[in-house]
Amino acid sequence: MKYIISLIAVLSLFVPAISYAALLNILPESVEAEAWTILDAQSGQVIAEHNADVQRAPASLTKMMVAYIVLKDIQAGKLDKHTVLTASPVVKTIMWDESQMYLKEGEQISVDQLLAGLIIMSANDAAVTLAEKVSGNIPKFVDRMNQEAKALGMEHTYFQNPAGITMPQHYSTAADLARLSMAVVNETPDYLYYSKQPSFSYNNHFHRATNLVLKLDPSVDGLKTGFTRAAGYNLALTANRLTHDIEIPNRRLVVVVLGSKSALKRAEIAHKLMNLAYTYTRNEIAIKDQQLLAELPVIKSTLNMFKVQTKQPQIVTTSLYDQHYTIDLNQFDQAQQRVMLDTGNGILQSIEPLPETQTHINVEITTPELIAPLAAVVPLATVQIYQNNQLIRTIQIEDRVDIEEANIFQKAFIWLKSLFSFFTDSAPEVKLYPIEK
Structure with a gap:
């Protein structure tokens, strides 16, 4: 399977209602x-x-x-x-x-x-x-x-x-x-x-x-x-x-x-x-187990960046059927385990499963920064998986985040560091990582 990866940072916590494409287009009347x-x-x-x-x-x-x-x-x-x-x-x-x-x-x-x-x-x-x-x-x-x-x-x-x-x-x-x-x-x-x-x-x-x-x-x-x-x-x-x-x-x-x-x-x-x-x-x-997706800047803490990574492998189901042909269940041969269709030459032939799929992944950061003190389950990212430019799966990445607030001396150091960053234009930003297969 080939993946095209697109990583996008967004500033909204809102995830719109989603409709998913059917992986197999089966004629209901069949x-x-x-x-x-x-x-x-x-x-x-x-x-x-x-x-x-x-x-x-x-x-x-x-x-x-x-x-x-x-x-x-x-x-x-x-x-x-x-x-x-x-x-x-x-x-x-x-x-x-x-x-x-x-x-x-x-x-x-x-x-x-x-x-x-x-x-x-x-x-x-x-x-x-x-x-x-x-x-x-x-x-x-x-x-x-x-x-x-x-x-x-x-x-x-x-x-x-x-x-x-x-x-x-x-x-x-x-x-x-x-x-x-x-x-x-x-x-x-x-x-x-x-x-x-x-x-x-x-x-x-x-x-x-x-x-x-x-x-x-x-x-x-x-x-x-x-x-x-x-x-x-x-x-x-x-x-x-x-x-x-x-x-x-x-x-x-x-x-x-x-x-x-x-x-x-x-x-x-x-x-x-x-x-x-x-x-x-x-x-x-x-997405693999413990795969690093991004690092988020942390405010008011000695922790500079928080790692966003998966807790377990994320599975996606993909279609291996040529979408040019709708499926008549009556044309599915149980013995051959294949759909048998006339594709234009007047002869029934089996439709073979595709050898690979083209899948596109978007990773959207839903919480662009974390502010200490924090002790809560936080929605961190939304992974959207597309096949043939149709959305087939959405995975919400969330994690329990426990971050202590810096003490008064640490805050003073952080302030001085941020002041220096202002002049050097190097303030912490969301860092995104490609999803490697």
Whole structure:
């Protein structure tokens, strides 16, 4: 990948609202679902989407939030997966036609078994039992669900129950459910232990996983299926695949498909979208770990310059598809893992992934100087990454800054030094560093 680097110092803290270019231009009418999105779980970039912010019934994809909360509490030491619970009267609220483990009031069951029932069997009695254990009652747990959704930036989501039962004000979107999926795989990866299981049995009740892609693709390890008449057939799918890049040896994608016509169709569509994205996009290190971006002048301190550098490698997802041709998902050959198109000679031919990408990076300094004393998290720089002159990713660089104010004698020395600088025209200024690949 070739980078053209542009470094710009700006004096404003304001970052305008940003719209990102789709990395893959997929014809919406070629995807047999009401709404869908493809998300890279490592960069957080949207690869392609359609109707992704349209509110729809999430059905049992709701249970991803239940599992996310339970697993977070386990990680925090508030809950133990080996803890044995006694099923309360809440299990009687589950109707005969709902998916369930057939728990009886007074029955003993572990948190681990309930998680398996929740994720693999999509059991509504597992959902309400876990909700009651975590928060004491269902309404308090639903409040927690909505708090967690807000924290994840799920702006178009509202939950009314933990099981995903259709209710007037129980809704989400493909984009929000992809955000939740990304949080699940990145923050509570133990979820995948359950979601990759092909089946689960409890008290002679056997259930085969309804995620049909698990049988087709060994790289797939989750996440959740859902169905109601209001929702149609929903699927949140994820896979983790090896790459040929030593710096990024694995790559994880998330696909959310809402409102498909059948369980088979949702699996087919989600798998095609995922394979398409793996073929025609890739992840690259845009900024290295501890990369020095700039030095900022410091006022009223013995520290002259403050170094602005990254805390970890910053990944960008780029397109490897020739943008001259839109993508008809029906023309994606699963066997060859290529889009097959007639490019003008009347013969179908495969569209090969581009060998390299042209990416342009702007680094804008958002805080041009630091004034002591200072002890706060400060927004320092905004990195904007463009491909084909279209913005594809923005990275905010911020850091905890602790700078002590100079004492009276040090201030006198600093004043004399600044006076000398005035006559020599060498006062400290922002110093920018090129991003070397």
